[in-house]
Amino acid sequence: MDRYDAAATEPKWQAEWDGADLFRATRDERPKYYVLEMFPYPSGRIHIGHVRNYTMGDVIARYKMSCGFSVLHPMGWDAFGMPAENAAMASGGHPKDWTYQNIDVMRGQMKPLGLSIDWSREFATCDPEYYGQQQALFLDMLEAGLVYRKPAVVNWDPVDMTVLANEQVIDGKGWRSGAEVERKELVQWAFAISSMAEDLLESLGRLDDWPEKVRLMQENWIGKSRGLEMTFKLTEPAHGHAGIDIYTTRPDTLRGASFIAIAPEHPLAKALAAEDADLAAFSTEVRKGGTTEEALEKAEKRGYDTGLTVDNPLGGTLPVWVANFVLMDYGTGAIFGCPAHDQRDLDFARKYGLPVIDTFVAMDDDSRVETEAFVPPKTEKVRWIDQPAGVEVATGQEAIDATIDWAEREGLGRGRTQFRLRDWGLSRQRYWGCPIPVVHCDACGVVPEKKENLPVRLPDDVTFDVPGNPLDRHPTWRDVACPSCGKPAKRETDTMDTFVDSSWYFARFTAPHAKTPTNLDDAAYWMNVDQYIGGVEHAILHLLYSRFFARAMVRTGHLPKGTEEPFDALFTQGMVTHPAYVTKGDKGQPVYHLPEEVDISAKTVKATGETIEIVPAIKMSKSKKNVVDPMDIIAQYGADTARWFVISDSPPERDFEWTPEGAEAVAKHLARVHRLASDILRADRPANDADKELEKQTARAIHEVTQGIEGFAFNKAVAKLYEFTNTLHRSDAGAEARRTAMKVLAQLMAPMVPHLAEEIWSMLGGEGFVVTAPWPVADPALLVDDTVTLPIQINGKRRSELVVAKDAPKSEVEALALADPAVVRALDGAQPKKLIVVPGRIVNVVV
Numbered sequence: 001m002d003r004y005d006a007a008a009t010e011p012k013w014q015a016e017w018d019g020a021d022l023f024r025a026t027r028d029e030r031p032k033y034y035v036l037e038m039f040p041y042p043s044g045r046i047h048i049g050h051v052r053n054y055t056m057g058d059v060i061a062r063y064k065m066s067c068g069f070s071v072l073h074p075m076g077w078d079a080f081g082m083p084a085e086n087a088a089m090a091s092g093g094h095p096k097d098w099t100y101q102n103i104d105v106m107r108g109q110m111k112p113l114g115l116s117i118d119w120s121r122e123f124a125t126c127d128p129e130y131y132g133q134q135q136a137l138f139l140d141m142l143e144a145g146l147v148y149r150k151p152a153v154v155n156w157d158p159v160d161m162t163v164l165a166n167e168q169v170i171d172g173k174g175w176r177s178g179a180e181v182e183r184k185e186l187v188q189w190a191f192a193i194s195s196m197a198e199d200l201l202e203s204l205g206r207l208d209d210w211p212e213k214v215r216l217m218q219e220n221w222i223g224k225s226r227g228l229e230m231t232f233k234l235t236e237p238a239h240g241h242a243g244i245d246i247y248t249t250r251p252d253t254l255r256g257a258s259f260i261a262i263a264p265e266h267p268l269a270k271a272l273a274a275e276d277a278d279l280a281a282f283s284t285e286v287r288k289g290g291t292t293e294e295a296l297e298k299a300e301k302r303g304y305d306t307g308l309t310v311d312n313p314l315g316g317t318l319p320v321w322v323a324n325f326v327l328m329d330y331g332t333g334a335i336f337g338c339p340a341h342d343q344r345d346l347d348f349a350r351k352y353g354l355p356v357i358d359t360f361v362a363m364d365d366d367s368r369v370e371t372e373a374f375v376p377p378k379t380e381k382v383r384w385i386d387q388p389a390g391v392e393v394a395t396g397q398e399a400i401d402a403t404i405d406w407a408e409r410e411g412l413g414r415g416r417t418q419f420r421l422r423d424w425g426l427s428r429q430r431y432w433g434c435p436i437p438v439v440h441c442d443a444c445g446v447v448p449e450k451k452e453n454l455p456v457r458l459p460d461d462v463t464f465d466v467p468g469n470p471l472d473r474h475p476t477w478r479d480v481a482c483p484s485c486g487k488p489a490k491r492e493t494d495t496m497d498t499f500v501d502s503s504w505y506f507a508r509f510t511a512p513h514a515k516t517p518t519n520l521d522d523a524a525y526w527m528n529v530d531q532y533i534g535g536v537e538h539a540i541l542h543l544l545y546s547r548f549f550a551r552a553m554v555r556t557g558h559l560p561k562g563t564e565e566p567f568d569a570l571f572t573q574g575m576v577t578h579p580a581y582v583t584k585g586d587k588g589q590p591v592y593h594l595p596e597e598v599d600i601s602a603k604t605v606k607a608t609g610e611t612i613e614i615v616p617a618i619k620m621s622k623s624k625k626n627v628v629d630p631m632d633i634i635a636q637y638g639a640d641t642a643r644w645f646v647i648s649d650s651p652p653e654r655d656f657e658w659t660p661e662g663a664e665a666v667a668k669h670l671a672r673v674h675r676l677a678s679d680i681l682r683a684d685r686p687a688n689d690a691d692k693e694l695e696k697q698t699a700r701a702i703h704e705v706t707q708g709i710e711g712f713a714f715n716k717a718v719a720k721l722y723e724f725t726n727t728l729h730r731s732d733a734g735a736e737a738r739r740t741a742m743k744v745l746a747q748l749m750a751p752m753v754p755h756l757a758e759e760i761w762s763m764l765g766g767e768g769f770v771v772t773a774p775w776p777v778a779d780p781a782l783l784v785d786d787t788v789t790l791p792i793q794i795n796g797k798r799r800s801e802l803v804v805a806k807d808a809p810k811s812e813v814e815a816l817a818l819a820d821p822a823v824v825r826a827l828d829g830a831q832p833k834k835l836i837v838v839p840g841r842i843v844n845v846v847v
């Protein structure tokens, strides 16, 4: 018996595909289809999540190819970033070597998966050919006013004397030095993404093929709100300030104001600190702690009473405090504190003994919970207390709108729409990133590098033995002639946030070797990405930045109009999970064990006999020791097994649990399909009555598998393929009919298990490759079910059923019913008292 040998078959077909250059994306008269999976970070090895992600993309790509599309399915590497520098610091190697070695390993692991990728378009974002074009794009954006310089707050490690990324700040301390991190203001580059906030928000409504939850996350991130900007007059002018401008999104709660708070970096606070050593010390002190939102949220609320007061338009005065929780780069850098309705303000008021003043009570309950601040609900009606705009019973939103109108009428302030979205600070004080292509000249200021001098290459001769950015301490790299006046000048040593690299790679894939960032003709042909696939962890920043870049590229002439929304359809896949096996350590801490170390049926650790707890299906991670290496699976069963398994068991958007038994069952099934094909090839049964039924079942299979793939319900497609395999196995149809059905089965399986499908296709004499053979089409006539199943009731109880032609005449149904064995038994030779046929529904027999 010829056993299916995946290990021999898979490389054979991969070589054949390569030889025929099947997956090279070509511009021709066919309609195009661009499918893209979020490109990987070259961390070292591929994991099973990658396999699931790329298999999904490959199913779509191969399916579309069969449907007659010219498919673009590229792959690249998101290759800049911190881990390479960390590895260099740990091992003394070079980030570049580490990165390219990892890429080689991962490419080597990906190729055996048999993905239909156009490898001629591969690039890594750390290739100078790529980042040089990114620099060109940056310069065009600079000219268009889409990127600019502004002061921004960074995490500063005072011991290592270096800027830290947010993830390098752990519990407010530098990850290497352990020193308390300070906030420091530096001049940084920023992309003007907030200038497009309105459009980025509004266009979300047109992204019909995006998951609703992703659109919602983006909407919240952009965070549009209408509020009030209002001036509180200083009782006594101070340092040239007549008043303080505040911003609030809850003007409805103005009655509850009990203090004014300004940021430590507020101009008034700075002026006061210049004369007040205590305030200066306070400001320095609160600058400690990271810049992350989490750090700010967690930090204890602290304040300094300036002694100044403002006039409250509702009567009396309010004290002015400097507070650590007020940010300078949001709103106006000043607020009115409303302790009754804002938790931060309440914490602050408790600590410093400031009044808590209610502004409303609920409709059905006028007592209030004292311990928590509770903001008036926007959509629910409440009863207001002495509301400034005269509102009595109204929702929060109604009160907000009324108060803005009132404040405008009274000349106290003006309504203002505000977005939470800030401009995107892109400067990173790191080596392993794309150099920002500008030069600082004493005479000319900030001067863009000339385009003909791009790429500004990273120097190779750097070391990581001391903290900080090696570009800063490189002996010669910084020294250049000013591109404008030619005098000695200094290069910018900051590099770009790695999110920049991934914000336009999809456009670069359309012309990866162009001497400009893109080629408009190619971009016009291939854009948009028809199907984008990736993890939901990128739902916010990556997608938002890409949407911004697409707009910026249209504006700077690097993408054609109409590609502002670059991803037509988005699919976010679930994770691959696996149980974890845990025992308790001596301090009660969890100790994880590798699957091979435990006896799962006895629930013990093999070596020690300790009882294990099995944590059901959690995300795979090294620390939980529940990682399955896809390469082991491929070595054991072949790529087709891994591919089929990762998409078979659960809907693609859900998490999927990897089990060794499941993988083995898949391998067995695929071998069975191969055996079935061999049997069918040898069979010689003549054509017969069963042929028609098999033809119908084949049409059904085509229909349902196609729908499954089109609808991203790969698990349903797979389920149908199992069923159809059984049908074909049991069918008594003639050899010719079975061969035809088997070829269709191979075609329908090809997107998922391309190697096995190719093997069967060629065994059965299919023409060319299965992947390029036209996708089978179901004859609609065969999809119509022309029989019905009628239940037979005897004396009101269901006893049997009849399968009859849909258009069978009543007399025929009656005759068939009377011949039914159950009816014959019940009648025992007598005539029925009644025989009622409800056509298409039921047969009732009364005896």
Ligand code: ANZ
Pocket: 225, 247, 248, 249, 250, 251, 253, 325, 326, 327, 328, 329, 330, 331, 332, 333, 334, 335, 336, 337, 338, 340, 341, 342, 375, 376, 418, 420
């Ligand atoms: C009074 C008030 C009463 C506020 C209340 C909230 C609740 P969102 O909605 O996220 O945009 N705020 C304004 N500028 C700030 C700054 N620079 N630093 C820290 N907080 C600031 O947040 C807007 C609210 O955040 C504003 O509305 C203001 O507090 C605060 F029951 O004003 B609110």
Ligand code: ZN
Pocket: 441, 442, 443, 444, 445, 447, 482, 483, 484, 485, 486, 487, 489
């Ligand atoms: Zn100059």
